[in-house]
Amino acid sequence: MKRNLTVKGMAALALALAAPVAMGEVSVEEYRAMLADKDANPGFLVIDQGEVLYKTKRGPKNASLEKCDFGLGPGKLKGAYAQLPRYFKDTKRVQDIESRLLTCTVTLQGFDEAEIKKKTFADQRYNETNTDIEMLAAYVAYQSNGMRINPPLKHPAEKEARKVGEAYFWNRHGPMDFSCATCHAEDGKRVRLQNLVNVYNKKDIQATMSTWPTYRVSHGVARNMQHRMWDCHWQMRTPDIEFGSPATTALISFLTHQAKGGTYDLPGMKR
Amino acid sequence: MKNRTLILSALLAGAFGTVHAAEDLSAKVEKLVASSFKPGEGQDMSRLVQDETQKLCSKYRNNPPAKDADALNKRERATIKYPDGNKLMGDWKNGEKLAKGGFGMRIGAIEPDPTAKQKGGNGGNCYACHALDPKEVAAGNIGPSLTGYGALRGASDDIVTYTYDKLYNAQATVACSSMPRMGHNGILTPQQVADITAYLVSPESPLNQK
Numbered sequence: 146m147k148r149n150l151t152v153k154g155m156a157a158l159a160l161a162l163a164a165p166v167a168m169g170e171v172s173v174e175e176y177r178a179m180l181a182d183k184d185a186n187p188g189f190l191v192i193d194q195g196e197v198l199y200k201t202k203r204g205p206k207n208a209s210l211e212k213c214d215f216g217l218g219p220g221k222l223k224g225a226y227a228q229l230p231r232y233f234k235d236t237k238r239v240q241d242i243e244s245r246l247l248t249c250t251v252t253l254q255g256f257d258e259a260e261i262k263k264k265t266f267a268d269q270r271y272n273e274t275n276t277d278i279e280m281l282a283a284y285v286a287y288q289s290n291g292m293r294i295n296p297p298l299k300h301p302a303e304k305e306a307r308k309v310g311e312a313y314f315w316n317r318h319g320p321m322d323f324s325c326a327t328c329h330a331e332d333g334k335r336v337r338l339q340n341l342v343n344v345y346n347k348k349d350i351q352a353t354m355s356t357w358p359t360y361r362v363s364h365g366v367a368r369n370m371q372h373r374m375w376d377c378h379w380q381m382r383t384p385d386i387e388f389g390s391p392a393t394t395a396l397i398s399f400l401t402h403q404a405k406g407g408t409y410d411l412p413g414m415k416r
Numbered sequence: 417m418k419n420r421t422l423i424l425s426a427l428l429a430g431a432f433g434t435v436h437a438a439e440d441l442s443a444k445v446e447k448l449v450a451s452s453f454k455p456g457e458g459q460d461m462s463r464l465v466q467d468e469t470q471k472l473c474s475k476y477r478n479n480p481p482a483k484d485a486d487a488l489n490k491r492e493r494a495t496i497k498y499p500d501g502n503k504l505m506g507d508w509k510n511g512e513k514l515a516k517g518g519f520g521m522r523i524g525a526i527e528p529d530p531t532a533k534q535k536g537g538n539g540g541n542c543y544a545c546h547a548l549d550p551k552e553v554a555a556g557n558i559g560p561s562l563t564g565y566g567a568l569r570g571a572s573d574d575i576v577t578y579t580y581d582k583l584y585n586a587q588a589t590v591a592c593s594s595m596p597r598m599g600h601n602g603i604l605t606p607q608q609v610a611d612i613t614a615y616l617v618s619p620e621s622p623l624n625q626k
Binding site: 266268270308309312313315316317318319320321322323324326327328333334335336337338339341375379380382383384385386387390391392393395 | 441442444445448449451452453454455458459460461463464465466469470473474477478521522523524525526527543544545553554555556557558594595596597601602603
């Protein structure tokens with residue numbers, strides 16, 4: 146993937162990055178317009194890094210990820226993300242992009258799953274750059290840019306993941322009594338000034354799901370849906386939900402099916 | 417308003433009750449949770465254990481049958497505790513600080529809230545969902561606006577008690593309310609609930625200024 150960041154784009158980016166500290170001078174609308182400027186999206190740099198990483202021989206088995214099967218066959222990346230999550234015969238479970246990447250780094254490259262899971266997200270408090278799995282997810286997802294969100298719903302496990310994922314969406318727990326639905330089941334809601342997606346509003350959820358993975362300006366890194374799931378749970382004051390766990394994957398299955406028919410517009414850029 | 421909600425939930429329960437009965441996924445969700453969080457340093461697995469109210473609200477997606485909703489209200493009402501001396505109007509200035517705060521109780525190994533920073537207790541997180549002081553524009557809208565709360569309602573004993581009870585345990589009156597049971601769940605102490613009550617009701621509070 147080759148894409149040059151234009152001078153105009155870089156200027157807009159500088160403004161976008163400055164915006165959170167100078168919010169008084171820039172309206173929220175102007176800020177959002179700057180976020181929508183594709184040429185200024187630093188997520189493209191992360192995608193490039195992900196591509197290099199994907200093709201590099203690494204790990205105890207000294208192999209690249211080029212033979213990873215995301216559902217369309219080994220090494221077939223084009224359009225694969227648009228058809229995730231899906232059931233995989235080899236692992237006998239429904240997997241999303243990140244949990245599948247985890248499988249491939251273990252089976253193809255010989256990395257230790259528990260070791261990778263110790264550090265899946267860059268820590269924005271210390272200005273860390275993206276972790277390997279964040280870069281890889283950004284790259285693999287981008288190969289479905291411009292395509293329709295179309296996760297399969299044939300295998301019983303896929304139906305089950307969607308259904309149980311929705312039930313979990315309504316599950317209230319933790320000291321705040323929150324479920325996902327507390328914030329994400331009605332139109333026009335906000336936490337402070339942050340708009341909240343209504344997952345039962347087709348346009349709303351399509352706009353959300355079609356723009357992940359996304360570059361998060363306030364974090365200075367690209368984030369993926371597994372991070373979004375962890376972040377919401379953290380705010381809900383639960384323990385850390387596990388990366389690539391059955392619950393996050395089921396939730397992502399439900400959300401992706403709600404957004405079916407939307408068009409991937411990657412990478413996204415958000416606050 | 418409350419009656420209307422009850423009638424509506426009764427109608428919904430009648431219409432969709434059988435669907436819920438056929439599709440009770442609670443056991444599957446419980447299994448999902450059990451396989452998706454791991455105990456360890458900084459984690460608190462007890463937070464994932466649902467009480468009876470959380471179970472019911474999850475099962476019925478916040479629309480429990482009227483009979484269950486009544487039992488829930490009674491059960492939650494019985495949990496309400498008052499501060500020593502039963503003074504429900506506390507210090508509105510401290511209430512203001514608590515209302516603005518959003519810090520505290522986030523746990524885990526990745527980004528826990530450092531307890532050293534929690535000198536005044538947990539934040540009440542009120543602005544996440546409610547408009548309060550008219551000068552604060554960064555207010556959420558998941559809950560109703562509370563701007564002018566006391567100016568509109570006065571500061572009678574009934575209003576003070578109603579407000580305290582609502583803050584301490586919102587589900588004592590509204591079954592499956594979106595609002596956290598701030599006092600009952602230990603986010604705020606009874607004294608802190610009284611302070612926020614004063615912030616809402618007191619005529620001196622900036623929330624009640626034009």
